[in-house]
Amino acid sequence: xxSQRPIQSLTVTELQQAHEDLIHxxxxxxxxxxxxxxxxxxxxxxQLDLANAMLTLPGQETYRDQAGVDTRNYGGLTGLRxxxxxxxxxxxxxxxxxxxxxxxxxEIMHDLIAYSLLYGTADSPRxxxxxxxxxxxxxxxxxxxxxxxxxxxxxxxxPVPMNADGPDLNTVKKLVADDATIKGIWCVPTYSxxxxxxxxxxxxxxxxxxxxxxxxxxxxxxxxxxxxxxxxHAPKALDILSYAHEAGHPNRPFVVASTxxxxxxxxxxxxxxxxxxxxxxxxxxxxxxxxxxxxxxxLRHVLFFKDAQGVLTHMEKHRDILKPKFDALLAILDERLxxxxxxxxxxxxxxxxxxxxxxxxxxxxxxxxAKAAGIALTxxxxxxxxxxxxxxxxxxxxPSFPSLQEVKEAMDGVATCVLLAAVEHQLVK
Ligand code: PLP
Numbered sequence: 082x083x084s085q086r087p088i089q090s091l092t093v094t095e096l097q098q099a100h101e102d103l104i105h106x107x108x109x110x111x112x113x114x115x116x117x118x119x120x121x122x123x124x125x126x127x128q129l130d131l132a133n134a135m136l137t138l139p140g141q142e143t144y145r146d147q148a149g150v151d152t153r154n155y156g157g158l159t160g161l162r163x164x165x166x167x168x169x170x171x172x173x174x175x176x177x178x179x180x181x182x183x184x185x186x187x188e189i190m191h192d193l194i195a196y197s198l199l200y201g202t203a204d205s206p207r208x209x210x211x212x213x214x215x216x217x218x219x220x221x222x223x224x225x226x227x228x229x230x231x232x233x234x235x236x237x238x239x240p241v242p243m244n245a246d247g248p249d250l251n252t253v254k255k256l257v258a259d260d261a262t263i264k265g266i267w268c269v270p271t272y273s274x275x276x277x278x279x280x281x282x283x284x285x286x287x288x289x290x291x292x293x294x295x296x297x298x299x300x301x302x303x304x305x306x307x308x309x310x311x312x313x314h315a316p317k318a319l320d321i322l323s324y325a326h327e328a329g330h331p332n333r334p335f336v337v338a339s340t341x342x343x344x345x346x347x348x349x350x351x352x353x354x355x356x357x358x359x360x361x362x363x364x365x366x367x368x369x370x371x372x373x374x375x376x377x378x379x380l381r382h383v384l385f386f387k388d389a390q391g392v393l394t395h396m397e398k399h400r401d402i403l404k405p406k407f408d409a410l411l412a413i414l415d416e417r418l419x420x421x422x423x424x425x426x427x428x429x430x431x432x433x434x435x436x437x438x439x440x441x442x443x444x445x446x447x448x449x450x451a452k453a454a455g456i457a458l459t460x461x462x463x464x465x466x467x468x469x470x471x472x473x474x475x476x477x478x479x480p481s482f483p484s485l486q487e488v489k490e491a492m493d494g495v496a497t498c499v500l501l502a503a504v505e506h507q508l509v510k
Contacts, residue, residue, distance in 0.1 A: 085420025088500075088507050096508055103501040107454065110494045115455035117491040122274065122433030123482045124342055124399075131398050132344040138381040146383075152376035158368060160350075161379040168352050170389040171308055172338055173318040179336075179354040180364070182374050186339040186351040190301055191230050193335050196366045197264070197299070198234060203332055203362040204297040209264060218256065218266035220248040222436055222464030222475050224274040227267040227303070231466075238466035239263070243276055247284035254291050261294035265301060270319060272306040275436040275464055275477040277429025285319045290328035297332075304338040308396045310431040311404050315396075322354060331356040340382060342433065343392060343399075350374075350382050403433075406480040406488045410435055413489065417496035423503040426478075433481050436464070441472040443502035448476060450498035456491050 091099060144153050146161045159165070160181025169176035182189060196202075198210040209215050216237040219228055223243070231238050239256065242249040248266065257263050266288070270280040280288075288300055300321075307318045321334045332355070340349035353363065386392050411428060414437070418424045426437045439447050444461035451458050459477040462470040478495070480488045 087420070087422035088503055089422065091507075093508075096504060100501075100504045100508060103497065103504055106497045107450065107501055110454045110497055113455070113490075113494075115490065115494065117455065117483055117487050117494075118457045119479050119483065119488075119491055119495075120457050120459045121482070122342075122479045124346055125402060125482050125484070127402050128342075128399055128481070129345060131395065131402075132385065135344060135381050135385045138384045139377065143384065144377065144380070146376070146380055150376070152380045155372045157373045157376055158364060158371065160374055161376060161383060163383050164350065164379045165352075167383070167386060167389050167392065168338070169354075171318065171392060172304055172336065172352065172354060173320045174322055174336060174354040178322055178356065178360060179352055180360065181379050182351045182353055183371075184339075184347065184349055184351060184375070184378070185341070186303065186305065186337040186353075187226055187230075189337050189351055189353050190227070190303065190335075192367070192370075193299075193301065193363070194230055194234060194236070196363070197297075200366060202297045202299065203358045206296075212262065214262045215264050216260065216262045218248070218253060218263060219466045220267065220273075221466070222275055222470075222477065223267060224269060224303070225459075225463045225468075227301070228466045236264075237262070240466055241266075243273070243278060245278060247278065247280035248288070250284060250287050250291075253288070257291060257293040257295070257298060259294055263293070264295050264297060265299040267301050267303070269303050269305060270307075270321070271304055271316065272309060272429060272432030274305070274432060275427075275434035277427045277432050277434065277436070279316055279431075280319070282319055282324075285321055286324050286328065289321065289325040289330055289333050299332075300334045302334045302336045304336060305342070306432040307338055308392060309342060309399070309433070310396065311400055311407055312430045315393075315431060322356065326356070332359050335359065343395065344382065344385070348378060350379055403481055405485055406483075407435070409485060409489050410478060410480045410492050413492040413496060417493065418499060421500060421503070424499055433479060435478040435480070437476045437478055437499075438474045439476060439499050440503040440506055441474045443499075443506050444470060444473045444476050446502040446505065447495075447498045450501060451495055454494055454498065456494050456498075458495065 164181045201208040219238045220243040221240040241252045325333045336354040339351040448461045462468040
């Protein structure tokens with residue numbers, strides 16, 4: 082369809098003509114036998130190549146950290162001091178409240194919830210598992226793996242709308258004030274997955290200050306994309322731990338991050354920052370499952386980056402690879418869908434995703450059409466608890482992994498699928 086008129090304004094005859102044109106385009110798309118994967122926010126091989134020098138670090142002679150500790154041996158639960166200092170600066174947290182851990186922040190988040198269920202948090206009257214019901218707030222659209230942790234433990238997820246400046250405060254405040262089963266909220270403060278939203282300081286301060294019926298309410302502050310900017314300067318990470326301290330709720334935020342999308346997605350370093358009481362609580366339980374993290378990998382990161390500026394300079398190289406893919410994706414959406422009023426999408430300044438809202442009731446059909454044309458998209462509804470997008474409208478696009486040319490071809494195909502699904506839907510109205 083080349084028409085740039087809103088499909089709602091087309092007559093039945095025009096719609097039928099548009100449908101015929103689109104079926105023609107769709108058959109041509111299928112005939113290309115494409116095999117593209119836009120499902121997950123994985124770094125592309127060229128991004129991983131940027132850190133290849135790490136594969137030969139630290140080298141046979143270099144295995145001691147700055148304090149002279151032999152990184153090859155057991156111990157050092159809190160991680161290498163010099164790496165903690167580097168990331169304390171980037172994450173805007175006090176180094177004394179930050180530890181460097183294993184290779185995955187998701188694992189830390191899983192442990193935080195598991196420990197809370199098994200033992201209760203530092204402020205809990207009893208283990209969460211002993212409560213009749215536990216709930217978490219899920220800003221939507223959000224990160225499916227956050228929701229999957231809660232789902233796997235039987236924690237009830239309550240969707241709350243995500244606005245341009247963060248989770249919808251009116252809804253959040255009302256819910257947490259009255260409902261003591263609500264023990265926490267998931268937040269991705271910088272370039273959120275998948276909306277690209279960066280939470281403002283004002284919202285962050287409200288989140289740590291708001292009255293909650295549960296005394297042991299927690300904010301999982303997952304700063305996975307703190308330095309992953311597509312524009313020249315990333316916003317400075319919010320000093321959420323200080324805000325919480327000032328608001329009288331020092332134990333409320335659990336801050337996590339990792340280098341998964343800075344160095345290697347399978348061999349990065351994850352971080353956990355929280356109040357002194359929370360660190361004591363976390364490390365007490367952690368010490369039962371680990372004698373210490375992979376300090377050699379931590380040393381490798383220290384030697385590779387040298388300092389916080391080294392990380393930011395490295396991220397500029399990621400931006401050079403990612404930005405053209407995002408630009409191409411957005412240009413194709415604009416060109417193919419701009420006038421037809423069949424979709425809205427985000428214009429992220431960082432992170433790994435574009436969030437696409439198609440005509441309500443057509444997201445599943447769009448993903449199905451794309452799949453049958455060899456273009457794998459994240460499942461419709463994935464960004465919602467229980468994979469239930471009540472309006473069947475949201476699709477998460479992840480352009481990082483395919484090549485630039487593949488992104489262009491795939492997105493042109495996706496646009497055809499969005500239009501075809503929209504016209505089909507309009508025809509049966
Ligand atoms: N948090 C968010 C918001 C993510 O998007 C991702 C990966 O896509 C992760 C965490 C995974 O982090 P890690 O690799 O440190 O486990």
